[in-house]
Amino acid sequence: MSKTTDRTYHMLIVEDDPDILMGLEEYFELEEYEVQTAEDGEEALRLMREMEKCDVVLLDVMLPKKDGFDVLRESQEMGFSAPILMITARGEQESKLKGFGLGADDYITKPFNVEELAARVKAILQRTMPPSEAPMDIYEIGDVEINFTTHEAYRGDEEVEFTALEFDILRYLTQHEGRTVTRKQLLRDVWGIDENIIT
DSSP states (O other): OOOSOOOOOEEEEEOSOHHHHHHHHHHHHHTTOEEEEESSHHHHHHHHHHOSOOSEEEEESSOSSSOHHHHHHHHHHTTOOSOEEEEEETTOHHHHHHHHHHTOOEEEEESEEHHHHHHHHHHHHHHHSOGGGSOOOEEEETTEEEETTTTEEEETTEEEOOOHHHHHHHHHHHHTTTSOOOHHHHHHHTSOOOOOEEO
């Protein structure tokens, strides 16, 4: 069966709150990201220089040693090209505008739902990944072909009817081919039922 992509994404999380940092690290590792972490701005810049591959950065604004804006500015100056999603306290409109002006790709405010954050990360990756790594929307297994763009499925020449929800479940399972998918994952990622709020 064809997959969306075989790629493992590499993420850098920069956050000085140990509880938030641990929660994000555990969540994205469960989603099969390769995660590195930093607790201050200087460590973040060091990792940006040293990491062989980085696909996306989660960068808190309020950091010791160097704040998120300094990290963002210096990362741009040294040619760091991975997209950066900044995390800030609620209501800091000025911070958002400043971050976008320095080259941030997206923003999320605390407290945030980790599912919304994950969706924003996926959207960034879809915008920035090379075309050769873009998700494929047609899957084949044996004589069965599923087109997730048109919501059509065929077994040989005969069309097979699925509901919209069944297509969503099929897409999710094909994206996780070869891995065990739990009921909790299906409820969270397909139905959107989740109470994991990070404050």
